[in-house]
Amino acid sequence: MSDSSTLVTAAHFEYIAKRTATEDAFLANLKRAARDEGLPPIWIAPEQGSFLQILLRVAGAREVVEVGTLAGYSAIWMARALPQGGRVRTIEYAKEHADFARAWIAKSDVFDKVQVFEGKGVDVLATFAADSADAAFLDADKGSYPAYLAESLRIVRKGGLILVDNAFAFGQLLDEKPKDREVEAVRAFNDLMAKEKRVQGMIVPIGDGLWVAVKS
Numbered sequence: 162m163s164d165s166s167t168l169v170t171a172a173h174f175e176y177i178a179k180r181t182a183t184e185d186a187f188l189a190n191l192k193r194a195a196r197d198e199g200l201p202p203i204w205i206a207p208e209q210g211s212f213l214q215i216l217l218r219v220a221g222a223r224e225v226v227e228v229g230t231l232a233g234y235s236a237i238w239m240a241r242a243l244p245q246g247g248r249v250r251t252i253e254y255a256k257e258h259a260d261f262a263r264a265w266i267a268k269s270d271v272f273d274k275v276q277v278f279e280g281k282g283v284d285v286l287a288t289f290a291a292d293s294a295d296a297a298f299l300d301a302d303k304g305s306y307p308a309y310l311a312e313s314l315r316i317v318r319k320g321g322l323i324l325v326d327n328a329f330a331f332g333q334l335l336d337e338k339p340k341d342r343e344v345e346a347v348r349a350f351n352d353l354m355a356k357e358k359r360v361q362g363m364i365v366p367i368g369d370g371l372w373v374a375v376k377s
């Protein structure tokens with residue numbers, strides 16, 4: 162460990178989570194309904210939602226692009242941090258997920274700030290204009306992360322944010338024999354991101370590890 166570093170434990174994370182904005186009843190109900198419908202419970206942690214909001218507010222973000230909508234949980238967190246007229250364009254290829262997200266977004270307080278695009282991440286991103294977003298949040302299939310990064314570098318403006326979830330590979334990043342087949346892809350992406358000269362970034366150890374990078 163470096164000088165002046167504290168070894169952060171699970172107890173520290175609990176301490177942190179108790180001292181930031183948490184989810185409201187609407188988001189808790191959304192997650193309950195999503196579980197009941199059999200959607201995988203792989204949304205971001207509430208404290209990660211709060212952290213995303215802080216980052217977007219600091220960046221003065223109005224336009225956000227997300228890959229991986231699932232139930233709309235992270236999209237709603239992010240949309241709530243945007244000013245009036247702001248927008249999250251979120252991409253989802255599973256129809257059941259997109260339908261669920263659309264229904265819940267429609268009854269949320271940010272119904273007019275989130276647009277769900279149905280399709281594959283790479284295909285939909287290719288339709289978005291250059292310099293049309295202040296931030297991108299990548300949270301879908303890990304094997305496509307290099308392609309999503311390349312598109313984000315085109316779509317996000319200079320000084321904007323590129324945020325990437327699951328840098329800790331579902332907790333299996335440092336496992337010798339990881340069970341999940343996407344772990345290798347996450348490791349390769351982390352190395353790619355560390356070398357990427359067009360951003361300055363680092364993995365913030367919140368949730369399952371969040372890349373926070375600024376486009377130069």
Ligand code: SAH
Binds near residue numbers: 203228233
């Ligand atoms: N961001 C969400 C969680 C996303 S889970 C949250 O935190 O609330 C990942 C989602 O990506 C799943 O819904 C999955 O169906 C979707 N996905 C997987 N591969 C994809 C692809 N190639 N294009 C678009 N979406 C994809």
Ligand code: MG
Binds near residue numbers: 203204205326
């Ligand atoms: Mg994730």
